[in-house]
Each structure stands twice: as structure tokens, then as C-alpha cells.
């Protein structure tokens with residue numbers, strides 16, 4: 547399996563492909579079935595696929611969160627190999643990606659970054675866009691695959707790519723869930739088995755809102771009540787927002803593509819999820 551660990555090696559491998567069907571799946575490793583679904587989709591739709599594995603330091607606002615982030619390169623390589631041994635993997639070091647130090651470019655996103663993850667994690671999206679810009683610049687992908695679990699990230703990347711006139715199609719991929727409904731995330735591995743099982747209540751409450759709540763006040767109180775029954779979990783935010791603007795809906799009934807967003811934590815592990823309400 548082609549594993550590249552320096553930008554120099556990546557550049558030389560990339561320059562040998564002259565076609566127009568190169569797909570990239572950017573990841574931070576610790577791959578789960580959600581990532582693997584993106585990689586399978588990329589493999590199905592492209593001639594050449596690159597998976598990047600890089601725990602990007604500039605998108606972490608807390609050092610202990612970065613230090614705790616799981617790292618499992620050997621297992622990740624094996625899982626990708628099982629999908630197809632010809633998928634290219636790029637797993638660089640921080641000094642290769644940031645030769646001048648860990649600096650993120652400050653971006654403006656017309657307010658898309660002001661709520662939710664952007665508000666709770668200062669500088670997070672500057673770090674995400676900085677690394678995506680570096681990866682796109684070298685790989686020049688025709689398609690790039692991102693999971694809808696990080697829905698705000700997906701919308702920001704779409705907006706940035708459009709504004710910068712980057713000729714890469716941004717392909718959204720649906721959330722993959724554990725049997726109890728918990729959205730798959732590399733962070734789930736940091737939960738104790740009991741916490742992981744209990745965390746299924748978050749999606750259950752969100753589904754209940756989708757199927758039963760007629761206005762946003764009802765959604766907010768349903769989610770808050772669900773967290774009151776699970777006091778080990780802290781609710782960071784609950785928001786009904788329109789998909790494209792990420793602005794809070796005025797009325798659920800008249801909103802354009804309303805989506806429910808929830809962020810929470812248990813024992814210091816951050817969990818986020820979202821669901822289309824219509």
C-alpha cells in the first residue's frame with residue numbers, strides 16, 4: 547500500500563496522475579466506520595484515492611484535547627488496505643505541514659463560524675481551513691469527501707471553496723451511527739462502555755424532536771429535559787438553524803431546511819450531532 551509521510555514524496559506521486567478523477571478523504575486518523583464509508587464512496591467514484599491522516603494541531607484550542615486525541619496509524623492503514631490496497635495514504639508530520647510554526651490563517655466566513663463549534667472553540671475553523679487549503683494545494687483533488695456529523699465544518703469548507711474558486715467538488719456524506727444511535731466519532735473510543743451506551747439517549751431525543759416537535763421552544767425543552775435525566779452529561783448547546791446560513795430559525799414551520807444541532811460532553815469527551823428536522 548502506498549504510504550507517503552512527507553510532502554516531497556506526496557508531490558512526486560501526485561504529479562504522475564494526469565486524469566480528472568482524484569478523490570481525497572481528509573481525516574485525523576483513528577478511523578471508524580464513518581470514515582470508511584467516505585473512503586468507500588471515494589473509491590467508487592474516482593480513479594485515484596488519497597486518504598490523509600493528520601491530527602492537525604492548529605484546530606485544537608485546548609492542548610489536553612490535542613494530547614488525548616487517539617492515534618492508531620497501523621490499524622488505520624490496515625483498515626484502508628482492506629477496502630483497497632491501491633488507496634494512497636498521506637500521513638505527514640506537523641513540521642512538514644507547518645514548517646514555519648503552528649500558525650493558522652485567519653478567515654472570515656460571513657458569520658457561519660460565529661455559532662456552535664466556532665463559538666465554543668476559538669480559532670478551530672481557522673485551523674481546519676488552513677490544513678484543508680494546504681492539502682488541496684498539493685493534492686489538487688477533483689472531489690473531497692466530508693462527513694455530515696461535522697455539519698458546520700462541511701458548510702464552511704463549501705463556502706470557502708466557492709469563494710476561493712477552488713475547482714474541487716465538496717461531497718457531503720451521511721452520518722454513520724452506532725447501534726444505539728450515537729453518531730460515530732473517533733472520540734467515542736475515549737468513552738467507557740457504559741457511557742457510550744448511555745450516550746444513545748442524545749440521538750433518541752433528537753429523533754423524538756424530528757418526529758413530534760412543532761416549534762423550536764418545544765425542541766429546546768425536549769433536549770434539555772433529556773439531559774436532566776442524564777446528569778453525567780453536560781449540554782453545551784442546542785440550536786435549530788437553517789442548513790445554509792446556520793442562523794437560528796425564527797419559526798420551525800416556515801424555516802428553509804431546518805436542522806437540529808446538539809453538542810454535549812461526558813467526562814471531558816466532546817460529542818456533537820445533528821439531524822434534518824424536515
Ligand code: PAF
Nearest residue numbers: 572573574602674677696
Ligand atoms: O473532520 C476532521 O477530521 C478534520 O477537521 C479535518 C477535516 C480532517 C481537518 O483536519
